[in-house]
Amino acid sequence: EITQNPLIRLILAMLDIFIDNWSYEAVFRYLKTGLAGVEKQSIDLIENYVLACGIRGSRWTRDGKWDWSTEFLPSETENNSDSDLEEINLVRDKITAPLLAFRQKTKGSRRAVDICTALYEFLEHIDVPRQIEKQIEVFRGKGQLNLANEYTQIWNILMHVLDQTVEVLGEETMNIAKFAKILKIGLDEYKLGLIPPSLDQVLVGDAHRSKSHEVKALYILGVNDGVFPTAALEEGLLSDQDRAVLKSLGLELASDTRTQAFDEQYLIYKALTTACSYLRISWPLADSEGRSLRPSMIIPRMRKLFPRLVESSDILPPSTISAELELVTGHLPTFQHLAAKISRQDLKAESKTLWQEVYHWYAGQESFQPQCEAFKSIMAYKNIASPVSPAKILSLYGNPLKTSVSRMEKYASCPFAFYLQYGLKARERKVFSLSPPDIGSFMHKVLELFSREMAVGNISWRTLERDWCEKKIEEIIENLLARMNGRGLSSSPRMTVLMTRLKRVVTRAVWVIAEHIRRSSFEPLGYEIAFGEGEKLPPIIMELESGQKISLSGVIDRVDALKTEEGTYVRIIDYKSGSKDFQLADVYYGLQIQLITYLSALTGNCLPGVGDPLLPGGILYFRLDDPLIRTSHQSSEQQIEEAIMKQLKMKGLLLANVKLIKAMDKEIQGSSLIIPARINKGDVLGKSSTATPEQFSLLQKHVYSLLKQLGAEISSGQVEIRPIKKKKYTACQYCIFAAICQFDPRLKENKYKLLPEPQEEEIWRLLDPKKGGETVE
Ligand code: SF4
Structure with missing residues (x-):
């Protein structure tokens, strides 16, 4: 196909840039022909930026430098250094200069002769004639005469088509889209004639174009x-x-x-x-x-x-040994059959012997040594990730090994995914969109700023007014967007729609939080409380038997407290943008240990201004959402609000203490609307997600020992490809590293770590040494 040649692709893609309004596809098709005069490395750099910021259309041609941020949150998460942006802008100028010069001469309706002249000048501007000449010389030097011939012909054909267009349509006016169509039709008419390299040959070609005789x-x-x-x-x-x-x-x-x-x-x-x-x-x-x-x-x-014509089908593989023998023909095709056969597990003994003999024949041939070596290593290959050396682990994570609790959860779900993400820092290429994690961090930020403003203004959640909330959230989001470098992601219409939704969701979240607090006797004690080095609370330091230390850090979204005669009860609240359920089994397996570890970090320390001791009151997930609910036409405003509250009920584990549960929900009657608890008649605890103080302590001890065990595995360099599987869920489901790990459960060495789902009573038994469960220091 003549249109597959880089020169023709360059021209057609260049015209498409103006037809498709600087679409990503057209611009990079043009650049990747290798003839646009831009270095490959520069193309990669600008491509990453264009994809991350969703640049298209007038953004390419607007005055002023590109200064958009590729991140959604301003300041600390900024990842484009100034020097990168400078280089990106230089590359952009280099790309757009010849294109804009061409566009200047061809905008609107122009005579075909003017467009053809502009096209030729454009090719000269980016030095195409010299590049083609150089390429032809390279082909000649390498003895690739066919390619040299092809490039020469293409150039001549292009000139010929341009000449003809000028001759036939020279004075006719047209826009660039029509010109592109005519040019393509003109080029399609030409076929490349290539000289056969020798007389004795196999020709492969299109039936329309093969004109061979004899x-x-x-x-x-x-x-x-x-x-x-x-x-x-x-x-x-x-x-x-x-x-x-x-x-x-x-x-x-x-x-x-x-x-x-x-x-x-x-x-x-x-x-x-x-x-x-x-x-x-x-x-x-x-x-x-x-x-x-x-x-x-x-x-x-x-x-x-021809009634006696022989017909055969090769759909079914030959099943007899004589049919397999027929596959042993020329050197190369037989070797290909050998590769396909020998890796099959289901070969009959007879066939196996045949193909082993064939292999031995190749192994004895000097010319097939490299293939046989490669073959041997493929056959011996096992999809296993070998442990990483201690020296490398030390340089990757340091000593103490600094990590966070959520990362430990990742390790528990697949050590190899943890190693790729946090050891080797592998990341997906960023494409212009707001991914769920981006949305989650954005909403967290808005809530954090909102809570901070309330604390500064000494405003109580109990007396909040809805209008004020709405106004404040709007202000915070606008402020965040304005602080964004160049208002990158925020300035598109799609983002405007998304922002409206986010404002609605955060306003709803704030309103529900206020309602939760109004209904409870607990008071927020702090927001975004960080533990780790240099933070309000010290990190959790664990010393392993090897002497290696693990330093754990994290951020607690919100802590509520209630002062009582026994001490101050605290409950940890974690904001989640997705719906996250609390599962005791997940805590047991190390897949959901954030909240219980945060509780340990808190109850093991003194918070300024809080009397000792801090007692566990509960761990809860709060869902950030503004759900749609089904109601009847007659539903009152209050019924709708209650239905939404029910949907946004917090999930987690509470202390099994009726007094405390009533303090968390003063209006509780039967099932609570806000916490996972139920109080039956006579103040008896009903079906609730609760644990006794002893059970909380057992859970904390278990998680601590689990963290130590995971820490020991990480520091010893264990990076196994070992994803967990729990019923239908597997760690691989949303993992972005599947192409790297090549995990294949059909391979003997690649197996899931199967996690059974014990009942809650069974888990409590397993945790309790008095009932024959594990003993933890
Ligand atoms: S795809 Fe599965 S096995 Fe591969 S790294 Fe991810 S979780 Fe691990």
Whole structure:
């Protein structure tokens, strides 16, 4: 295909840039031809930036430098250094200068001659003639005469098409889209003629283009209905009628569809009669997606004409040893069969012996040594991640090994994914969109700022007014967007819509939090309380038997407290943008240990201004959402609000203490609307997610020992490909590293770590040494 040549692709993609309004696809198709005069590294750099910021259209051509942030949150998460942006802007200028110069000369409706001249000047501007000449020299130097010949022809064809366009349509005015269409039609008309490299040869080609004579054997592939002969013949720019009129006026044009149909028949006749000794016709029964395909109409005709014709199908693999022996033919094809056969587990003993013998033959051939070596290493390959050396682990994580609790959860779900993400820092290429984690961090930030403003203004959650909330949140979000470098992601219409939704969700969240606090006797003690080095609370330091230390850090979204005679009860609240359920089994397996570890970090320390001791009151997830609910037409405002509250009920584990639960929800009657608890008649605890103080302590001890165990595995360099599987859920489901780990459960060495789901009583028993469970220091 002439249009597949880099030069032609460059021109067509360049025209598409203006037709598609600087779409990502057109711009990078143009740049990646290698002829646009931009370094590959620079293309990669700008491509990452363009993708991350969603740049298209007028953003390419607007005045001023690009200064958008690729991150959604301003300041601390900024990842484009100034020098990167400087370079990106230089590359952008280099790319746009010749394109804009061309556009200047061709904007609107222009004469074909002017567009052709501008196109030639554009090619000179980016130095294409010299680059092509150089390329031809390189091909010649390497003895690739076919390619050298192809490039020479392409250049000449292009010049010829431009000359013809000027000659025929020179004075006609047209826009760039029409010009591109004419140019493509003109180029499509040309076929490359390549000189056969020698006389004794195998030619592979399109039936329409193969004009060889004296072919000894001919294989025709793809003899399917609609393909051979072609079903749909297009009229092109001019209809058959137009052509007939023009012909009657003496203007010779390409043939009409009727003539083309006759030509097609002639072509089939020629193809079927070219071979002098052997003809083989084949057709697939299905396409690559499994859709069935019919044989061409010439097949039944051939069957009728030659009733003794031999037909065979290779759909079923040969099942007899003699059929397999027939696969042993030339050196290369046999080696390919060997590779396919020997890796199969289900070979019969007879076949196995045959292919082993074939392999030994190759192993004895000098010329096949490299292939046999590669073959041996492939056969011996196991998809296993070997442990990383202690020195490397030390340089990756340091001593003490600093990590966070959520990262430990990642390790528990798959050590290899943890290693890739936090050890090697592998990241997905950022594409312009707000991913769920981005949205989550944004909402967290807004809530944090809102809570901070309340604390500064000494405003109580109990007396909040809805209008004030709405106004404040709007202000905070606007402020965040304004602080964003160049207002990158925020300035598109799509983001404006998303922002409106986020404002609504955060306002709802704030309102529900206020309602939770109004209904309880607990008071917020702090927001975004961080523990770790240099933070309000010290990190959790664990010393392993090896002497290595693990330093754990984290941030607690909110802590509420209630002062009582026994001490101060605290409950930890974690804001989640998705719906997260609390599962005791997940805590047991280390998959949900954040909240219980935060509780340990808190109850193991003194918070300024709080009397000792701090007692565990509960751990809860709060869902940030503004859910849609089903109600009847007659539902009152209050009923709707209650239904929403029910949907946003917190999940987690509470202290099994009726007094405390009543303090968390003063209005509780039966099932609580805000916490996972139920109080039955007579103040008896009903079906609730609760634990006794002893059980809280057992859980904390278990998690601590689990963290130590995970820490020991990380520091010893264990990076196994070992994802967990729990019922239908697997750690691989949303993992972005599948292409790297190549985990395949069909391989003997790749197996899931299966996690059974014990009942809650069983888990409490397993945790309790008095009931025969684990003993933890
Ligand atoms: S895809 Fe599965 S096995 Fe591979 S790294 Fe991710 S979680 Fe681990």
